[in-house]
Amino acid sequence: MNLLLVGVGGALGAICRYLLGLAIMSRFPKPPFPIAMLIVNVLGSLGLGLFYGSYYGAIPLGAYEEPAFLLIAIGFFGAFTTFSTFSTETVQLYQKKAWKPLIAYTSLTIVGSITMFVFGFSITK
């Protein structure tokens, strides 16, 4: 049962990431840095903050038997956001020696994701 929740949440999260990514890329076909995954990661972190704040009022560490945690936190938002695309896109900017976009992309992603998580968490807590 747990695996089903995690799998369904994960599948839905990745599909949403893919479709939102396609929509952003069709609107901004030539961005200076990979703006699509930046938006996805920041949005997903905001979403997880909102969920933790409203549902738990805390950051749960060991809620691995709880259906909502598995479906929404581990499944949906876990898979909606991605780290591997972030690091690989950074490598591609590095290969192109695009230093300014590289710095902008990495710092905006990390600072943006943490800040928006805190924002979502603190307004609903």
Next chain:
Amino acid sequence: MKHDLWKNIGMIAIGSAIGTSLRYYLNLYTLATGYPIGTIIENLGGSLLLGFLTGWFIIKVPREWLKVGLGVGLCGGFTTMSTLASDSVFLFLEHTWWLSALYIILSVFGGIVFALVGYLLGKKVGKRQASLEVGQG
């Protein structure tokens, strides 16, 4: 085109369901440590794999459904940014600021290095494969 989109979506769903399940198990097995070690392993391992696939697929271009199934689905579902954000805040609040900083630095720099190593390896494998095929032709 419409048909292809559904095929891609199906492969992404399968890939991510597998990637997310693996992430769930890793988190579960490392839970007793009290530290987000699982997420570090997932993010570094997924970066290595996606870097490898990206380098390989530049030389040997695969079918789109295979590329998105493995990249967007499997690697995307296995790794996560939202948990990285919540973990770093958790460490800051429950432990110390330097542990949180260490976690972020290890994840970000480690992930980029792993992706780079994977990318270079993948390119090498793709080139060797391509030259073998030329030799046979």
